[in-house]
Amino acid sequence: MRGYTRASALGPIADFVETRGGSINRIFQRADLPVTLLNSPDQPLPLKDQFNVLSEAGREIGDPFFGAALGRLVSMEKLSAFGRWVSGASTLEGAIDRSNRGLNKYLQTGTVLEFGVLGQTARWSIEFLDSGADGRFQNELLGVSYLIDGVRHYAGRTWRPALIRSTCVGPKQAGALEKVFQAPVMHGCKVTAVEFDASLLSAVGRPRAAPETRPDSLVPPASGYREEVMALLAIALLEGPPKIDWIASKLDTSRRSLQRSLDAEGCSYSMLLDDLLKDRALTLLASTDQDVTDIALQLGYSDGPHFSRAFRRWTGTAPSRYRSAKAALGAGSEGV
Structure with a gap:
């Protein structure tokens, strides 16, 4: 089962790596991903690729618990629209409910959040259904860090967990993690979780200045190739013309199996790429003042004329005329 997440889940990884003497460019190169992905926080990416980035980052700076170290800097509120929606709940109990209901729709698939109360102890767990070797362990540490920050949003910044359950091996690893989390850690657990006093469930969150909105952008489904290919094409386009072999x-x-699978779904690689280029071109022309030639090069065309011919095929008009028409339409609506 392939899971997907959003680039925002990597948190402030670039700044953190650089302050530790590592190179974020080298990490992304080894992970075979464009580092410009970090400038597109809402962009979906395969969960296994996030595992890989965290694994490579740990190797880069020599930290076997990189996910936990990075986790000290993450913020639930900055976890795309999903995190803002979760943090907008009136109580911690409401925030946990929103997280568990909305995670697989708005932020990350292939992941299970569960919550339960036994006596006076509340337990909030996170489990990844996607395999990922040591990168999976790093992501477990990062994932539980987001849960911890979610609780702190209501319990206060000085709050510490009563216990963290980890899949780490042996008391030595647990002891090392206790220094990072500044909380007791139990090793050898099947699922990673944070435990806290159940009385905190009624804790009230900080008032929000902006009105609350529910996320409306969904992450790709776990089955079928069409949406997955579209997500990967969008990632590849951040660095240059997408290549089918990379996808x-x-x-x-x-490559051949991918083409057969897309054919079975009634589409093709070239069709999906063409759709993406069209959508991206329309967006850039309508929402930016970039020169048409710059847009052409950004989308992988060799020059402006090649892009203009493709745009005419899509819309029946030239890029410059489309932009002028959109600008005139916008000006007219502002005057109403």
């Missing part, structure tokens, strides 16, 4: 490798399949 296939990210999906753990061959």
Whole structure:
């Protein structure tokens, strides 16, 4: 089962790595991802690629518990629209309910959040259904850090967990993690979780200045190739013209098998790429003042004329005329 997440889940990884003497560019190069992905926090990416980035980051700076160290800097509120929606709940109990209901829709698939209360102890757990070797362990540490920050949003910044359950091995690893989390850690657990006093469930969150909105952008489904290919094409386009072999490798399949799978779903790689380029071109022309030639190069065209011919095929008009028409329409609506 392939899970997907959003780039925002990596938190402030670039600044953190650089302050520890590492190179974020080198990490993303080894993970075979464009580092510009970090400038697109809402962009979906395969969960296994996030595992890989965290694994490579741990190797880069020599930290076997990189996910926990990075986790000390993460913020639930900055976890895209999903995090803002969760943090907007009136109480901690409401925030946990929103997280558990909305995670697989708005932020991350292939992941299970569970919550329970036994006596006076509340337990909030996170489990990843996607495999990922040591990168999975790093993501467990990062994931529980988001849960901890979610509780702190209501319990106060000085609050510490009563216990953290970890899949780490042995008391030595647990002891090392206790220094990072500044809380007791139990090793050898099947699922990573944070435990706290159940009385905190009624704790009230900080008032919000902006009105609350529910996220409306969904992450790709866990089955079918069409949406997955579209998400990967968007990532590849951040660095240059997408390559089908790169897409296939990210999906753990061959170029030929990918083409057959897309054909079975009634589409093709070239069709999906064309749709993405069209949508991106329309967005850039309508929402930016970039030169048409710059947009052409950004979308992987060799020059402006090649892009203009493709745009005419899509819309029946030239890029400059489309932009002028959109600007005139916007000016007219402002005057109403």
